[in-house]
Amino acid sequence: MADANSKELNVKEMAYNELRELSSVVELTPELKNDFLNILIMRNEAVNNAKSYEEKSAIYERFGKKLLSGLSEEQSKKLSENKELYNKLTNLKYKMQ
Numbered sequence: 001m002a003d004a005n006s007k008e009l010n011v012k013e014m015a016y017n018e019l020r021e022l023s024s025v026v027e028l029t030p031e032l033k034n035d036f037l038n039i040l041i042m043r044n045e046a047v048n049n050a051k052s053y054e055e056k057s058a059i060y061e062r063f064g065k066k067l068l069s070g071l072s073e074e075q076s077k078k079l080s081e082n083k084e085l086y087n088k089l090t091n092l093k094y095k096m097q
Contacts, residue, residue, distance in 0.1 A: 011048060015040035018089060025082050026075045039066050047092075057092045064090030 019037050043063035050056040067089060068076055080086050087094035
């Protein structure tokens with residue numbers, strides 16, 4: 001049971017860290033922060049449960065699109081200018097480096 005709890009904590013901790021990074025680049029409302037936090041947690045849980053690299057990569061792509069669709073054009077432009085963070089949030093191979 002402790003292992004499941006530590007996994008859940010890690011999933012949330014990762015999501016908080018990613019949200020913090022995103023917030024440092026793009027100004028987000030409290031509501032949007034909450035929505036993105038939930039998306040990041042769901043993505044991290046789904047990736048943890050995925051069996052193959054291909055499945056994990058598809059999850060990253062799907063959730064990356066969800067994140068991007070929540071941003072305004074201006075926010076999206078700011079994020080895409082920060083290539084490292086953009087790739088880290090939307091592309092599994094960058095996350096694994």
